Amino acid sequence: KAGVTQTPRYLIKTRGQQVTLSCSPISGHRSVSWYQQTPGQGLQFLFEYFSETQRNKGNFPGRFSGRQFSNSRSEMNVSTLELGDSALYLCASSLRQGDSGNTIYFGEGSWLTVV
Amino acid sequence: KNQVEQSPQSLIILEGKNCTLQCNYTVSPFSNLRWYKQDTGRGPVSLTIMTFSENTKSNGRYTATLDADTKQSSLHITASQLSDSASYICVVSPVTGGGNKLTFGTGTQLKVEL
Numbered sequence: 001k002a003g004v005t006q007t008p009r010y011l012i013k014t015r016g017q018q019v020t021l022s023c024s025p026i027s028g029h030r031s032v033s034w035y036q037q038t039p040g041q042g043l044q045f046l047f048e049y050f051s052e053t054q055r056n057k058g059n060f061p062g063r064f065s066g067r068q069f070s071n072s073r074s075e076m077n078v079s080t081l082e083l084g085d086s087a088l089y090l091c092a093s094s095l096r097q098g099d100s101g102n103t104i105y106f107g108e109g110s111w112l113t114v115v
Numbered sequence: 116k117n118q119v120e121q122s123p124q125s126l127i128i129l130e131g132k133n134c135t136l137q138c139n140y141t142v143s144p145f146s147n148l149r150w151y152k153q154d155t156g157r158g159p160v161s162l163t164i165m166t167f168s169e170n171t172k173s174n175g176r177y178t179a180t181l182d183a184d185t186k187q188s189s190l191h192i193t194a195s196q197l198s199d200s201a202s203y204i205c206v207v208s209p210v211t212g213g214g215n216k217l218t219f220g221t222g223t224q225l226k227v228e229l
Contacts, residue, residue: 106158
């Protein structure tokens with residue numbers, strides 16, 4: 001069974017540009033969540049989607065957005081990139097929302113460098 | 116102040132030795148507490164999940180304990196191997212309705228040497 005797949009794995013963008021990252025969850029999983037990981041702040045929750053609806057949102061500016069499609073695949077977008085957006089962006093999927101105690105599986109992440 | 120604090124920040128041990136990593140949290144109430152292992156440049160991998168009513172959970176050489184009264188958890192690694200070298204992250208899930216809005220600890224960087 002394939003794991004959580006994220007594309008692209010690595011990318012370099014220029015300040016002011018926008019970027020779209022993609023995530024394919026494990027087959028059958030309906031919950032997809034996104035996280036940002038930086039050396040200074042560690043792992044931080046961005047948002048979660050379940051059945052195409054945003055269920056929770058972290059404390060990030062509106063430049064960070066996402067969506068989920070009917071096949072549970074998800075994308076996140078960051079507009080007007082800033083140097084501080086350089087990070088590892090992790091996508092995770094689970095059968096149901098996390099408070100049910102089910103395992104949350106992470107992808108390998110997308111490394112974003114903003115120059 | 117981070118709601119999930121881990122100690123030590125880093126640790127070096129010899130192969131074959133045991134070690135215990137600590138996690139103190141202030142997130143309350145919470146639904147479950149998880150431990151993840153993250154190799155450098157890779158995504159985190161789940162080790163254990165405990166609800167607030169569980170005291171211990173094992174996964175092979177990994178054993179996690181939880182004391183909800185003192186708001187502390189620990190991860191014990193037995194007979195360490197070189198492949199255990201990684202960052203270990205304590206993660207707290209909020210109560211029902213919080214979904215996957217996880218609160219992550221700062222992590223403990225473990226290095227196992229020959």
